[in-house]
Amino acid sequence: MQPRNMSMSGVVDLAAVKAAQEAKAKAEQARADAARQGGGTGAVSPADLVIDVDEAGFERDVLQRSTEVPVVIDFWAEWCEPCKQLSPVLEQLAVEYNGRFLLAKIDVDANQMLMQQFGVQGIPAVFAVVAGQALPLFQGAAGLEQIRQTLDQLVQVAEQRFGLTGLTVDPDAEPGAAPAEAPEMPAGPYDALLEAAVQALDAGDFGGAVQAYKNVLSDDPGNSEAKLGLAQAELLQRVQGADPQQVRRDAADRPGDAQAQIAAADLDLVGGHVEDAFGRLIDAVRRTAGEDRDAVRLRLLELFEVVGADDPRVTAARRALARALF
Numbered sequence: 001m002q003p004r005n006m007s008m009s010g011v012v013d014l015a016a017v018k019a020a021q022e023a024k025a026k027a028e029q030a031r032a033d034a035a036r037q038g039g040g041t042g043a044v045s046p047a048d049l050v051i052d053v054d055e056a057g058f059e060r061d062v063l064q065r066s067t068e069v070p071v072v073i074d075f076w077a078e079w080c081e082p083c084k085q086l087s088p089v090l091e092q093l094a095v096e097y098n099g100r101f102l103l104a105k106i107d108v109d110a111n112q113m114l115m116q117q118f119g120v121q122g123i124p125a126v127f128a129v130v131a132g133q134a135l136p137l138f139q140g141a142a143g144l145e146q147i148r149q150t151l152d153q154l155v156q157v158a159e160q161r162f163g164l165t166g167l168t169v170d171p172d173a174e175p176g177a178a179p180a181e182a183p184e185m186p187a188g189p190y191d192a193l194l195e196a197a198v199q200a201l202d203a204g205d206f207g208g209a210v211q212a213y214k215n216v217l218s219d220d221p222g223n224s225e226a227k228l229g230l231a232q233a234e235l236l237q238r239v240q241g242a243d244p245q246q247v248r249r250d251a252a253d254r255p256g257d258a259q260a261q262i263a264a265a266d267l268d269l270v271g272g273h274v275e276d277a278f279g280r281l282i283d284a285v286r287r288t289a290g291e292d293r294d295a296v297r298l299r300l301l302e303l304f305e306v307v308g309a310d311d312p313r314v315t316a317a318r319r320a321l322a323r324a325l326f
Helices: 015-036 058-067 081-096 112-117 144-162 191-202 206-219 224-239 244-253 258-270 274-287 290-307 312-325
Strands: 050-052 071-076 102-107 125-130 133-139
Touching: 050 081, 058 071, 058 102, 058 125, 058 312, 071 081, 081 102, 081 144, 125 144, 133 144, 133 312, 144 312, 191 206, 191 224, 206 224, 224 258, 224 290, 244 258, 258 274, 258 290, 274 290, 274 312, 290 312
Parallel strands: 050 102, 071 102
Antiparallel strands: 071 125, 125 133
């Protein structure tokens, strides 16, 4: 079932939300078309968690994939004896972590440019790429527990800071095979609640819409329509009754005030200024620290949900957020 269009009535301009939903629908249709043609994304086999990467495929296989899952890079060579000990351990852990990270193996002899770009001084060397940002993990031999601790920290940062929850792994899938198309499902048990949420939005009852979406998610936490709707309804509830001129004055007068920037970013997004909203919060991340920085980061992740993970503006903002944080 495709997500319902959000109400276009009310006290605020929903142009940004409407555009985001249209982009999301187009992306979902593109994935469905790719799946029918033998490509696409979805559940992968355990064997697909370890890939060989070269310079030609680096942007596709590492940079682009890093916006959906942390990519761990193993720089190795056939003549490197420590590599022969480390690489099987990393491959075993990639399967054990069940999609929480993707292991990319790069042969330095065949890919000298990538070795230079990462500043690799010796091998084995292990890096990670998260939301387009490269992070050094360790170089040389490392014990299993040390590697586990490093990977645990990596997946935690990827999820908490960037909302990257990893890949879905199907142990029965054939390596490299396209995911099976989902069968057409009958109307779900939450249609009445979802329709009630849309009607609440039409009436400007954003609190009622929030509660309706939460009622769905309490029973079905993975319901994508309810997740998107909740993020949108909460945004509209936050800006309802706000004085736009005062909010923007506060943000201009107090550039280091996290809450002032958060409030202005909400208005930016509702007004259709998606890049402005993201840029404002990324700048605030750079200027703040501690609890204020966490508050800004979390609001940015919430706004990513409103626009949709498939929107290229979200992908670019995730990369910019990674640079600001690291």
